[in-house]
Amino acid sequence: MPGMRGPDHIGITVPDMDQGVAFFTDILGCQKAMSFGPFADDKGTFMTDLLGVDPKAVIETITMLRCGFGSNVELFKYTAPDQRTLNQKNSDIGAFHIAIYVDDIKAAKAFLDEKGVPTRLGPLPVEQGPAAGQSILYFQSPWGLQLEAITYPNGEAYEKDGGPILWTPKDPAK
Template sequence: MGLTVPDLDAVAFFVDVLDCEELYRKDPFGDSDGDSMERCLDVHPDTTASLAMLRCGPTTNFELFEWDAPDKDETPTKNSDLGGMHLRLHVEEIDTAVDRLAGRDDATVLDAPQTNDDGPTESLTYVFCRVEWGLYLELLEAPDRMPYADETDDRLYGPASSWSFRPEHD
């Protein structure tokens, strides 16, 4: 998964708040003599990008991209906009996660955690947050078993593989 951030200083948010680990960075890359950025990535031919690769929890790896493009639009999308998206992460203790985010100037917890009362995800608790530069996060705490499991042998990944916020960051 890749996320666009205003600059790679955003790595600190993912490390400090979500306990991600920075694995590596790649310096600006582009194609100053050709059109490969446009052909391969559907961006302006003069675009360059830098990236940081992160690991979050036991299995989630993702790239943060910082783009420099002549036609870059810096207006963040809303969840309801075409192409809008959010990053959903399982946590062991949603109240701990909310407390850590609520005390920060660079993130807004949009409401109190909500718990589904019925349906295929009954007892699942979630909350949405917005990072100052536009990323929406959904944090969720899932019960050991949800009702959808009565209808299929397939399972969602987790929550046995979710991670807790490390005490040294509290």
């Protein structure tokens, strides 16, 4: 895409805006920047034309969050006649997760446990292959959003191969 510089934000629809903002600020450490809305078109097809949603969909609130040195997060609180609740697994086609870089993954695990946030196995150190040097821990939000805590304080094995190095929030200048 001409002029592409990188991801600006990740948009996530939440069931409850207060709960979503609290999770992203109190648990992940993001900062609320602004909220606005509502957006709706009760007479036409604006919502379908612009966003591909039901023409009667309403965005009650949009909240933008600044999350450390990474991409911003945009939370949406929608209501729509055809709205569904997705209970995705990482193995589902089109599924996604958000990876959050942390300096100390053991401290992150202890914090999540203290806050009652469901976690999976880990932290799991990756010891072989191009991703060797990572440690990962999957966890989820109260509404089921999949997240991953990741760290690689000494880099990853692939970096020694001479190819492109992935951007990292641990050193945003690179």
